[in-house]
Amino acid sequence: MSKVLAINGSPRRGGSTATLLQKALEGAASAGAETELIHLIDLDCKGCISCFACKRKGTKFIGSCAVQDDLTPVLEKAMTSDAIILGSPIYLGDVTALMRAFIERFGFMNVSYDNKRHNHFTGKINAAFFYTMNVPGLASLLYSSVYKFNAGVLKKLNGTVTRLVCTDTWQFDDYSQYEAANFDVEKKKKTRETRFPKDCEKAYAIGRRISIARKDGQHEK
Numbered sequence: 654m655s656k657v658l659a660i661n662g663s664p665r666r667g668g669s670t671a672t673l674l675q676k677a678l679e680g681a682a683s684a685g686a687e688t689e690l691i692h693l694i695d696l697d698c699k700g701c702i703s704c705f706a707c708k709r710k711g712t713k714f715i716g717s718c719a720v721q722d723d724l725t726p727v728l729e730k731a732m733t734s735d736a737i738i739l740g741s742p743i744y745l746g747d748v749t750a751l752m753r754a755f756i757e758r759f760g761f762m763n764v765s766y767d768n769k770r771h772n773h774f775t776g777k778i779n780a781a782f783f784y785t786m787n788v789p790g791l792a793s794l795l796y797s798s799v800y801k802f803n804a805g806v807l808k809k810l811n812g813t814v815t816r817l818v819c820t821d822t823w824q825f826d827d828y829s830q831y832e833a834a835n836f837d838v839e840k841k842k843k844t845r846e847t848r849f850p851k852d853c854e855k856a857y858a859i860g861r862r863i864s865i866a867r868k869d870g871q872h873e874k
């Protein structure tokens with residue numbers, strides 16, 4: 654049975670990001686995977702502290718992180734999963750601070766300063782990154798450099814890397830309660846009712862696809 658781990662970088666446990674991640678895990682479960690969703694907001698952890706314990710000669714921390722906090726077991730779980738799915742809202746042009754802390758630790762421990770591949774990991778973990786954001790459609794291209802950078806981090810896992818970009822998300826339960834005159838609420842509502850379910854379907858399909866392992870232990874492309 655393959656193991657699929659999803660990590661939510663939104664502080665909202667029931668927001669758009671968490672919903673998409675849950676759908677992806679439902680997709681993975683439909684293919685027989687064992688699944689788990691972790692909300693980073695529940696953890697007491699920080700980003701990289703630049704101790705370089707993972708880069709010292711003779712260190713036991715090659716390919717792992719020496720910092721011991723609530724993220725420690727999550728990093729271990731991620732490295733022993735068959736597929737991981739990261740999800741984050743865009744906050745002021747980048748992933749959230751919660752997700753950034755995860756990426757600093759997870760990304761840097763997998764970087765080698767000692768070989769041309771810049772990579773220690775010889776296994777294969779399929780990966781996906783789900784981004785959610787308020788901006789509509791093409792404006793999501795504003796964050797292309799963020800998607801590209803994070804795809805580079807995930808490529809170090811030697812598996813497939815898939816991206817889902819979910820735009821024009823529904824931010825408040827009741828727009829009339831907020832100072833938000835810039836939004837066309839009816840249009841937003843329509844997007845929520847018509848496009849978001851399609852993004853959920855895409856998330857389900859991605860979760861199912863990246864969780865399926867071939868008989869030889871390799872993942873399907």
Ligand SMILES: Cc1cc2nc3c(=O)[nH]c(=O)nc-3n(C[C@H](O)[C@H](O)[C@H](O)COP(=O)(O)O)c2cc1C
Binds near residue numbers: 663668742786822
């Ligand atoms: C602090 C903060 C900053 C945000 N910055 C951006 C932004 O730069 N671009 C954008 O498109 N949306 C921005 N948003 C909107 C969120 O990305 C969007 O509502 C997202 O879908 C929320 O995900 P969630 O429902 O999973 O929490 C911001 C929201 C917050 C709270």
